[in-house]
Amino acid sequence: MKPSLRALAVLLMVAAPATAQETLQPPAAFDSITDQTARSAALFEEMGKVLQSPRCLNCHPVTGGPTQGDDMHKHMPPVVRGEADFGAPGMNCSTCHGSENVSFATGPGSIPGHEPWALAPLSMGWQGLSLSDICVQLKDPARNGNRDLEALYKHNATDGLVGWGWEPGEGRTPAPGSQADFAALTRAWIDTGSACPQ
Amino acid sequence: MTTLTVNGKEVTVDLDPDTPLLWVLRDELRLTGTKFGCGVAQCGACTVMLDGMPRRSCITPISTAEGSEVTTIEGMQGPEVTAVQAAWAGIDVPQCGWCQSGQVMSATALLQMVPSPTDEDIDNAMAGNVCRCATYVRIREAIHTAAKTLEG
Numbered sequence: 001m002k003p004s005l006r007a008l009a010v011l012l013m014v015a016a017p018a019t020a021q022e023t024l025q026p027p028a029a030f031d032s033i034t035d036q037t038a039r040s041a042a043l044f045e046e047m048g049k050v051l052q053s054p055r056c057l058n059c060h061p062v063t064g065g066p067t068q069g070d071d072m073h074k075h076m077p078p079v080v081r082g083e084a085d086f087g088a089p090g091m092n093c094s095t096c097h098g099s100e101n102v103s104f105a106t107g108p109g110s111i112p113g114h115e116p117w118a119l120a121p122l123s124m125g126w127q128g129l130s131l132s133d134i135c136v137q138l139k140d141p142a143r144n145g146n147r148d149l150e151a152l153y154k155h156n157a158t159d160g161l162v163g164w165g166w167e168p169g170e171g172r173t174p175a176p177g178s179q180a181d182f183a184a185l186t187r188a189w190i191d192t193g194s195a196c197p198q
Numbered sequence: 199m200t201t202l203t204v205n206g207k208e209v210t211v212d213l214d215p216d217t218p219l220l221w222v223l224r225d226e227l228r229l230t231g232t233k234f235g236c237g238v239a240q241c242g243a244c245t246v247m248l249d250g251m252p253r254r255s256c257i258t259p260i261s262t263a264e265g266s267e268v269t270t271i272e273g274m275q276g277p278e279v280t281a282v283q284a285a286w287a288g289i290d291v292p293q294c295g296w297c298q299s300g301q302v303m304s305a306t307a308l309l310q311m312v313p314s315p316t317d318e319d320i321d322n323a324m325a326g327n328v329c330r331c332a333t334y335v336r337i338r339e340a341i342h343t344a345a346k347t348l349e350g
Contacts, residue, residue, distance in 0.1 A: 077240060077326040090308030090323025095252045096239040102257050105218050106237035111257045 022049060024177030027188035040192035047185045048131040048197075051138075055165035055175040059118075062125035070173050072127075085119040093117050101169030110169035114161050121145070135196035149190045157183030200260045204229070205273025215261035219253075220244045222260055223270055231271040231299045235328070242327030245300040246270050252307045254326075271299035278309040281344035291340050293331035301327050305341050314345050 025046055033039035050056060058067045065079045080088050087093045099115040123143040126134045137143050138152065147155060156162060157179065165175035175182075189195075201210045204227060211222055223229045223246070235243030237256050244256040247269040255268075282305045285291075292298045301324070308315055308323040315323070320338050329337065 077242075077328075079325065080322050082322075088322035088325075089311040089319065090252065090304055091326050092251065095245075095326065096254050096257065098258060098262055100262070102259055103216075104238050104257070105216070105221070109238065111239050 022176035024049060024181040024185060026181065027184055030188070036192050037195045040189055040195035041197045043185055043189040043192060044135050044195070045131060045197050047182065047189060048134070049176045050165070050182050051126070051134055052131065053165065053173075053175045055168055055172065057127050060120045060125050061127045062122070062129070066119055067127070081119055081122070085121055093119075101167070103170055109171040112164070112169050112172065114164045116161065132197050139194060139196075149194055153183070153186050153190055156186045200264050202260075202263050202265060203267045205269060211260065213260060215259060217260045218256050219246070219248075219258040219260055219263050219268065220255035223255060223268070229270045229272050233296055233299060235297065235300075240326075240328070241297070242300040242304060243297050245303040245327070247274075247303065247307070252304055271302060274303070274306065276306075276310075277348055278344070279306040281347040282306050282309065282340070284347065285340040285343040288343065289336055289340055291333055291336045293329075293333055297327060297329050301329065301337060305337070305344070308341065309345060309348065313348060315341065 027043060030039050030042050030046070033042055054067075054070050054072050058069075058072055061067060061081075064081050066075045067073060068075045079091065079093075082088050082092070087095070094117065096111060097117040098111075098113040100113045101110050102113060103110045124137070124145065126137060129137070139149070141147060144152065162182075163179045166177075166179055168174055199210055199212050200215065201208060203209070204223070209227065211226055213222065213226070220232060220234060223232050224234070232246055232255060233243040234256065235241035239254040239257045242254065244254050245252050246255045247253065247267075248255075248258065248263065249266050250269075279302065282302050286298070286302065291301075304324055304327050308319065312319050312323075317338060320341050324334075324337060324341075327337075
């Protein structure tokens with residue numbers, strides 16, 4: 001092992017030290033907002049702490065490939081989306097990403113993994129979008145994988161790859177709160193009319 | 199105990215389940231054609247075929263390879279790898295040679311999936327294989343040469 005290559009590689013993988021995990025407010029924290037539409041929009045803004053965390057944004061790009069790390073730097077090695085949102089022929093996501101997070105055997109850090117592991121489809125990209133635009137996009141069956149609101153709830157509450165955001169492995173800050181917290185907020189947002197922030 | 203097939207032979211190893219596949223290949227099975235480069239899936243030197251697909255063995259716990267078929271550079275067979283190796287030797291792609299087994303694995307996988315790759319196809323597929331001698335232009339040329347050989 002060449003020390004310089006090792007140092008560069010570790011620097012690329014763990015360039016951004018993980019910071020303390022944020023929390024999510026429970027739905028009850030919004031009960032004081034008497035206007036239901038305003039309360040619903042406020043609930044979505046709380047959900048936005050998750051939706052706009054690096055754990056979600058990195059694999060919801062609006063262009064070619066993913067970003068990585070808490071600072072959302074360009075994925076290294078360079079990768080492309082590919083026709084199936086799974087990388088290029090000869091270097092699919094699974095060339096490096098396995099079915100689980102794997103700690104490096106020779107130093108700090110880890111490589112993330114889950115089964116399945118892939119980019120969100122281009123129609124579901126939301127890097128750089130406002131929370132209002134993300135909200136409208138999330139509710140649009142033409143852009144959300146043909147999901148109605150109940151399917152969206154199920155996705156947020158039970159999908160394993162969504163859940164990975166709270167178990168991202170060494171070197172990555174988990175998404176705020178927990179998947180159960182996120183599910184509760186999603187439930188409350190839907191039940192109050194699924195309004196979007198302005 | 200973990201049982202897997204390596205180059206067509208079933209092997210069973212009694213190691214910590216977190217042991218990287220690369221350690222097993224090199225230290226236990228003495229298949230040293232597969233190289234250790236960075237240990238963090240950044241350089242591609244450790245690339246093997248896992249159930250027919252390229253896989254970085256340095257970040258593959260042996261437990262996740264249970265029941266899988268692993269092919270290393272020593273066990274590669276078929277027209278694509280034969281064409282790649284001939285093209286590699288033909289224009290002296292290997293310089294120091296450290297990355298070459300990984301390069302050959304990735305190039306072979308690409309040609310198995312895309313018989314006539316464009317420059318872009320090659321760049322995308324080979325982006326994870328670092329060459330410290332910077333023979334990238336030759337690597338690309340050799341893959342085109344191998345593709346033409348396979349066309350017959």
